[in-house]
Amino acid sequence: MIKLKGISKWYKTGFSNTYVLRRINIDVEEGEFITIMGPSGAGKSTLLHIIGMLDTASEGEYYFLDSEVHKLNEKKRSAIYKENLGFVFQSYHLIDELTVYENLETPLLYKKVKSGKRKSMVCDILDRFQIVGKKDLFPGQLSGGQQQLVGVARAIISTPRLLLADEPTGNLHSEQGKEIMDIFKKLNGEGTTIIQVTHSEVNASYSRRIIKLFDGWIKD
Amino acid sequence: MLKNYFKIALRNIYRHKGYSFINIAGLAIGMVCSILIMLWVIDEWNYDRFHANEAYLYRIVTEAHYTDETSHFAYTPAMLASALKEEMPEIKDACRLAMLRQRLMKHGQNSYYENGLGAADPSFFDMFTFPFIRGSPESAFPELHSIVITEALAIKYFGDKNPIGRHMQLDDLNLKVTGVIENIPQNSHIQFDALLPFELLISLGAPTHWGGHSYRTYVLLEPGASHHQINQTLPAWTEAHTPEPVIYYLQSLTDIHLHYDGAITYIYIFSVIAAFILIIACINFMNLSTARSATRAPEVGLRKVIGAGRTDLIRQFFGESMLLTIIAFIMAIILSELMLPAFNTLTGKQFSLSISNNIITLSGLVLIVLLTGIISGSYPAFFLSSFRPVRILRGTWKSGSAGLWFRRILVVVQFSLSIILIVGTIVVHNQIKYANNKSLGFNKEHLISIPIRGDLQQKYLSFKSELLQNRAIAGVTAGSGMPGGPIDGEWGQLDWEGKDPNLVTYMYHYSIDHNYIKTFGMKIIQGRDFSADISSDTLNFILNEAAVLATGLESPVGKRFTLLYRTGTIIGVAKDFHTFSMHHDIGPVILRMMPPENWRYIFVRLKPGFSNINSAVQFIENTWNRFLPEFPFEYSFLDENFSESYSNELRMGKILNYGTMMGVLIACLGIFGLVSYAAEQRTKEIGIRKVLGASVLHIVAMLTREIIMLGLIANLVAWPLAWYAMNRWLEDFAYRINLGWAPFVIAALLSVAVALMTVSYQSVKSALSDPVKTLRYE
Numbered sequence: 001m002i003k004l005k006g007i008s009k010w011y012k013t014g015f016s017n018t019y020v021l022r023r024i025n026i027d028v029e030e031g032e033f034i035t036i037m038g039p040s041g042a043g044k045s046t047l048l049h050i051i052g053m054l055d056t057a058s059e060g061e062y063y064f065l066d067s068e069v070h071k072l073n074e075k076k077r078s079a080i081y082k083e084n085l086g087f088v089f090q091s092y093h094l095i096d097e098l099t100v101y102e103n104l105e106t107p108l109l110y111k112k113v114k115s116g117k118r119k120s121m122v123c124d125i126l127d128r129f130q131i132v133g134k135k136d137l138f139p140g141q142l143s144g145g146q147q148q149l150v151g152v153a154r155a156i157i158s159t160p161r162l163l164l165a166d167e168p169t170g171n172l173h174s175e176q177g178k179e180i181m182d183i184f185k186k187l188n189g190e191g192t193t194i195i196q197v198t199h200s201e202v203n204a205s206y207s208r209r210i211i212k213l214f215d216g217w218i219k220d
Numbered sequence: 221m222l223k224n225y226f227k228i229a230l231r232n233i234y235r236h237k238g239y240s241f242i243n244i245a246g247l248a249i250g251m252v253c254s255i256l257i258m259l260w261v262i263d264e265w266n267y268d269r270f271h272a273n274e275a276y277l278y279r280i281v282t283e284a285h286y287t288d289e290t291s292h293f294a295y296t297p298a299m300l301a302s303a304l305k306e307e308m309p310e311i312k313d314a315c316r317l318a319m320l321r322q323r324l325m326k327h328g329q330n331s332y333y334e335n336g337l338g339a340a341d342p343s344f345f346d347m348f349t350f351p352f353i354r355g356s357p358e359s360a361f362p363e364l365h366s367i368v369i370t371e372a373l374a375i376k377y378f379g380d381k382n383p384i385g386r387h388m389q390l391d392d393l394n395l396k397v398t399g400v401i402e403n404i405p406q407n408s409h410i411q412f413d414a415l416l417p418f419e420l421l422i423s424l425g426a427p428t429h430w431g432g433h434s435y436r437t438y439v440l441l442e443p444g445a446s447h448h449q450i451n452q453t454l455p456a457w458t459e460a461h462t463p464e465p466v467i468y469y470l471q472s473l474t475d476i477h478l479h480y481d482g483a484i485t486y487i488y489i490f491s492v493i494a495a496f497i498l499i500i501a502c503i504n505f506m507n508l509s510t511a512r513s514a515t516r517a518p519e520v521g522l523r524k525v526i527g528a529g530r531t532d533l534i535r536q537f538f539g540e541s542m543l544l545t546i547i548a549f550i551m552a553i554i555l556s557e558l559m560l561p562a563f564n565t566l567t568g569k570q571f572s573l574s575i576s577n578n579i580i581t582l583s584g585l586v587l588i589v590l591l592t593g594i595i596s597g598s599y600p601a602f603f604l605s606s607f608r609p610v611r612i613l614r615g616t617w618k619s620g621s622a623g624l625w626f627r628r629i630l631v632v633v634q635f636s637l638s639i640i641l642i643v644g645t646i647v648v649h650n651q652i653k654y655a656n657n658k659s660l661g662f663n664k665e666h667l668i669s670i671p672i673r674g675d676l677q678q679k680y681l682s683f684k685s686e687l688l689q690n691r692a693i694a695g696v697t698a699g700s701g702m703p704g705g706p707i708d709g710e711w712g713q714l715d716w717e718g719k720d721p722n723l724v725t726y727m728y729h730y731s732i733d734h735n736y737i738k739t740f741g742m743k744i745i746q747g748r749d750f751s752a753d754i755s756s757d758t759l760n761f762i763l764n765e766a767a768v769l770a771t772g773l774e775s776p777v778g779k780r781f782t783l784l785y786r787t788g789t790i791i792g793v794a795k796d797f798h799t800f801s802m803h804h805d806i807g808p809v810i811l812r813m814m815p816p817e818n819w820r821y822i823f824v825r826l827k828p829g830f831s832n833i834n835s836a837v838q839f840i841e842n843t844w845n846r847f848l849p850e851f852p853f854e855y856s857f858l859d860e861n862f863s864e865s866y867s868n869e870l871r872m873g874k875i876l877n878y879g880t881m882m883g884v885l886i887a888c889l890g891i892f893g894l895v896s897y898a899a900e901q902r903t904k905e906i907g908i909r910k911v912l913g914a915s916v917l918h919i920v921a922m923l924t925r926e927i928i929m930l931g932l933i934a935n936l937v938a939w940p941l942a943w944y945a946m947n948r949w950l951e952d953f954a955y956r957i958n959l960g961w962a963p964f965v966i967a968a969l970l971s972v973a974v975a976l977m978t979v980s981y982q983s984v985k986s987a988l989s990d991p992v993k994t995l996r997y998e
Contacts, residue, residue, distance in 0.1 A: 054525065055610045075529070082527040093522050097231040102224060109224055110527035154526065 001193060002028035007060035009046055020046045022216040033188040034195045035204040038213035044197040045166055051195060052164045053081045082111060086155030090167035094139040094147055101135040104154050111158060121157060129153045145176030152183060165196040169203060181206050229540040242893040243505055244548045246886045250501025251552035251588060253882050256563050257494035258584050259571045264487050267407045267477035271349040273440055278447055278470040280437040285465045287723045295433040303461060310445035315341040316418050317436040326389040327377040336413030339421045347440045354384050355399030361417040368399035369414045406569060409476050430462040431712060465724050493879045496637045500883050502596040503634045504890030507627050509600035511897045521609035533605035541597025549589045566874055628930060634887045635934030639967045641880040643942035646963040648873040652866055654957045661797025663741035666826040667858040669702055673851040677816040686843050687824060692836040695825040697739040699732035700818055703799045704861040715782040716771050725770050728799060728807050729783060731814035737794060739825050747777040747792030750813045757813050759788030765796045767808035783810055801865035802955040888978040895979045899923060899986040907991035919987035924979050931972045939964050
């Protein structure tokens with residue numbers, strides 16, 4: 001599904017380049033559940049952002065399904081992205097001015113889903129995550145765990161083939177974290193490919209493959 | 221999607237009330253100014269456009285060639301209209317219009333002086349669109365002694381009775397009302413209250429020779445005829461018809477007010493003022509939105525992550541600014557409606573905002589909304605939508621510096637526009653003050669002019685001696701005209717000793733009583749004044765310096781001089797005095813002593829020290845009523861007549877005053893918002909600096925330094941522009957102030973002071989804040 005060939009990322013600092021990622025090669029099959037681990041500053045989030053097409057590599061090739069992502073312009077990238085990807089963040093990143101229901105609805109709006117279908121999709125996901133009662137509340141009125149639940153719900157509402165999660169449980173206590181991870185496992189079981197970045201060994205144990213990063217290099 | 225944007229926008233407005241208030245209030249005030257000024261501009265633009273034949277109507281203008289100059293005026297000989305119509309196939313119809321001097325009009329008990337009397341050919345009503353309420357254009361003047369009156373005049377004399385067929389007395393004429401027309405729209409250059417048949421005027425002895433340029437002539441062209449072509453043939457045509465040194469040409473009806481009367485200048489000036497204020501308000505909006513982008517950045521990043529394209533975001537932010545604009549617009553409409561009466565008083569017009577009023581106003585309003593929304597929404601939309609989500613999500617995105625330079629430039633623009641407005645206000649004010657206070661070459665204070673009525677000319681001497689009984693009255697004189705009022709002119713019947721026979725020149729003349737010069741306070745610099753004791757003085761002349769210059773005489777006193785078939789001697793030279801407003805040069809004036817039947821005004825000089833002017837005027841009125849009980853008493857002060865010639869400038873001065881106040885107020889609102897925002901952003905920095913020992917003064921200086929710098933830069937930008945603009949405006953005056961540096965320095969000090977005051981509240985507040993509190997949250 002994903003093929004990274006020789007991906008490097010650097011930033012210019014003065015006269016030299018500061019490398020964040022160095023010649024990364026990764027293959028991801030459809031249906032995998034992968035964890036990227038490593039110490040702070042190892043380049044985990046950058047790698048995730050490049051896979052998630054939020055960022056571009058300085059060098060290397062990136063194939064997603066049949067597309068050569070490194071050759072596409074922003075518009076085409078965002079089209080692929082919109083169809084196939086979902087993102088979950090450490091800090092929940094909901095739109096404060098919108099209710100839970102509206103937050104869930106927004107990605108569907110951008111995908112131009114018809115109003116009737118939109119309604120049933122939002123209701124389905126509310127049901128599935130058991131947050132129907134919270135649908136008219138604003139993010140500020142929810143606990144951290146509940147917000148992240150909404151964040152995950154929003155990421156998967158349009159059934160993406162690939163779910164990317166950046167420390168999804170980082171700001172949650174262990175019980176809430178477990179709840180999120182159980183959902184990930186269930187989603188993976190239903191066929192969604194998942195790549196997560198985490199520090200937590202417990203979370204990593206949910207996945208089937210672990211990629212360790214150190215100073216931008218993949219450590220085997 | 222729209223609903224989603226709308227909800228977010230409304231919730232954002234509600235959540236950030238202070239910010240929304242500044243934005244909406246600023247925009248609304250800016251719009252109010254634009255809406256009001258637009259009403260005025262549209263009204264001026266529509267001048268004379270209400271006639272159905274508007275596109276084919278032209279006025280004839282006379283271009284008179286004197287030796288030294290060329291003069292244009294819209295007066296033509298009585299023979300011109302019929303000659304043009306008969307000889308030029310392109311001219312479908314033509315008519316004459318004469319405006320008559322004030323006359324006493326009577327019907328039963330109602331009698332008033334009427335100024336708005338005219339006389340026209342019957343074709344006038346076919347050519348122009350002045351709709352009849354009673355009667356019809358075809359039967360406007362069925363007999364010689366007819367009169368067509370406006371609705372207002374009909375009500376004034378006849379109340380609710382039908383005036384058709386009833387009679388009115390005009391001086392000694394008995395006229396039958398044959399038509400009532402709608403009141404003349406205010407934006408028509410042709411203004412009258414009643415019209416008589418032009419033939420009646422001729423039967424009363426009006427001159428019909430080619431030399432008497434006293435009437436207006438209008439022509440209606442055949443469709444497809446070009447007035448340019450006619451204008452090319454007219455010089456030759458004129459030469460074949462008249463010996464006078466003139467050329468006639470056609471001027472389109474809509475050009476009269478805009479170009480001939482110069483309204484276009486004020487349309488431009490006012491449009492620019494409106495645009496300035498609106499731009500200042502839009503800049504507020506842009507500045508505050510971009511400054512606030514730090515708060516919106518996470519939302520933008522997030523929306524991009526969940527699938528929003530850039531166009532989606534641009535659309536969203538445009539939508540938000542449109543919504544704010546529309547809210548501001550609704551407020552602006554309500555405010556404009558409230559301010560309309562005051563604005564009508566200011567402009568002397570009758571505006572209303574009703575939608576049915578006209579379609580142009582409506583589309584103008586929509587245009588203002590769209591323009592404001594687009595201008596103020598564009599930068600935030602493109603700026604905010606360009607955020608890279610990774611940087612925002614990662615937290616490496618620095619809010620403070622985003623768009624900082626752009627914001628600074630906008631603040632400079634805003635400041636500059638305000639400074640230009642301030643300089644403009646000061647200069648206009650100074651020029652009007654200068655024009656009103658400049659010595660006119662005679663004493664215009666405490667000088668009353670009274671139009672002569674009835675047989676007062678015969679009773680003049682006894683009337684005068686009765687007035688002089690009152691110790692408040694210093695002098696009484698009479699004449700055919702006065703500075704700032706009517707004046708006669710002549711170019712044909714002028715001759716003097718040693719005159720170059722080829723010289724054609726135009727001079728003004730007054731026919732006066734012997735003590736006119738003394739009573740007005742004019743000065744004789746050569747020779748002597750007229751004397752009542754020297755009977756030959758009725759043939760003698762006094763010239764002003766400008767007239768002497770025009771004759772080219774080295775020592776004029778004692779030289780032979782001829783004016784209008786009367787030959788005499790120049791006995792004196794008067795020091796130059798202003799006969800017109802400061803817009804015009806001092807004209808060449810000939811003074812001649814003439815018997816009472818040539819006078820049209822009596823002038824009364826009050827003693828300068830005498831404070832109770834009202835009782836003096838009352839005394840004059842009582843005396844008048846004993847002499848002329850059947851004529852109402854009317855008077856005016858000469859200095860007020862002069863002030864009235866600056867009404868355009870006065871109005872502009874007032875509108876500039878309000879405009880400048882509004883512009884500066886809006887700019888201050890914006891700067892206040894920006895500084896509040898900056899202070900909020902720098903709370904932590906201020907806290908740390910205070911912990912490190914910075915004084916309150918130091919922090920206030922830190923926060924205000926930038927605004928002062930921007931203010932100074934803006935001054936440098938604004939000065940040359942203001943200098944250029946105000947010089948152009950002053951060119952309209954023959955006598956004008958020197959611009960000097962004072963207005964610029966005042967504007968600079970004022971702008972920086974106002975900005976400082978605006979900024980100081982926030983700066984002092986944050987400088988005084990407790991660092992323990994501000995740093996605790998970190």
